[in-house]
Amino acid sequence: MKINPEITYRHLEKTSAVQSLVEEKIAKLEQFCDYINSCRVVIEKDNNHPSSGSPYRVSIDITIPHGREIAVVEKPDTGKQYLPLETVIRDAFEAARRQLISITTEQKGERKVHPEQQVSAMVSKLFPEQGYGFLKEISTGKEVYFHRNSVINNDFEQLIVGSGVRYKETMGEMGPQATTVQLLDPHG
Numbered sequence: 001m002k003i004n005p006e007i008t009y010r011h012l013e014k015t016s017a018v019q020s021l022v023e024e025k026i027a028k029l030e031q032f033c034d035y036i037n038s039c040r041v042v043i044e045k046d047n048n049h050p051s052s053g054s055p056y057r058v059s060i061d062i063t064i065p066h067g068r069e070i071a072v073v074e075k076p077d078t079g080k081q082y083l084p085l086e087t088v089i090r091d092a093f094e095a096a097r098r099q100l101i102s103i104t105t106e107q108k109g110e111r112k113v114h115p116e117q118q119v120s121a122m123v124s125k126l127f128p129e130q131g132y133g134f135l136k137e138i139s140t141g142k143e144v145y146f147h148r149n150s151v152i153n154n155d156f157e158q159l160i161v162g163s164g165v166r167y168k169e170t171m172g173e174m175g176p177q178a179t180t181v182q183l184l185d186p187h188g
Contacts, residue, residue, distance in 0.1 A: 010044035012056075012085075018043065021086060025093035029062070032097060033104045037063045043089070046075075054083045058092040062100065070099045123163045133159065135167060135178060144169055146178035155183040 005026050007019065022041055030036060042059040057075040064070075074092035076083050083091075124136035124143060131148035144167065148156040159165075167178040 005039040005041060008040070008042045010042065012043065012045040018085065018089070021089055025089065029093070029097060029100060033064060033100050035065055037065065043085070054088055056083070056085045056088045058088050060092055060096045062096060064100075064103065068103055070096055070103065072096045072099065120166050121164075123159050123161050123165065126159060126161050128157075131156070135165060135181070142176065144176045144178050145172065145174065146181050150178050151181045151183070153183070158183055 005023075007022055022043070026039055026041075029039070038061075040059075040061040042057075044057050044059075045055050046057055054076040057073065059074075060070070060072040062070040072092050072095045074088050074095060076088065076091075120139075121135040121137045121144065124134050126133040133146055135144045135146055136142070137144060146167070150167075151159065164184045165181050166184055167181045169176050170179050171177070
């Protein structure tokens with residue numbers, strides 16, 4: 001880290017256990033992003049006896065190059081069980097970690113892949129009057145038959161040649177056949 005972290009305590013005693021926990025969590029953040037410019041942590045106790053929620057609030061403000069900032073405020077409120085300070089700190093740092101990973105992944109030009117959303121085939125032939133069509137698998141070019149009943153969410157009418165889909169296949173009487181077809185790209 002280019003700048004030492006600033007850790008501020010408001011309305012509560014600084015303890016070595018809490019200080020160690022915060023320093024440990026900051027070190028873990030640096031494992032995901034080694035170019036943090038600044039990190040400010042504010043730990044405060046709003047109320048000794050809240051009617052609901054936690055009396056603690058943890059704020060984290062992190063800056064990284066290119067003017068990017070991560071801001072997290074963790075204060076369990078109404079409906080939440082009274083959480084100990086350590087839990088509130090861990091939750092705040094976990095939220096900061098998720099944001100930091102998202103930003104650094106974006107900056108590196110990487111994108112998280114969700115296999116369930118990946119297009120695995122395209123509609124290559126469609127016979128709407130007869131209620132069937134064929135898919136062309138993107139990776140192999142193999143053609144797979146599908147029937148209107150295999151299209152989930154009643155999306156058969158939305159399909160056009162070139163629509164991106166995800167499917168599951170089985171071996172039918174006449175060859176490979178899609179058992180489920182999910183439309184992923186309604187505009188082809």
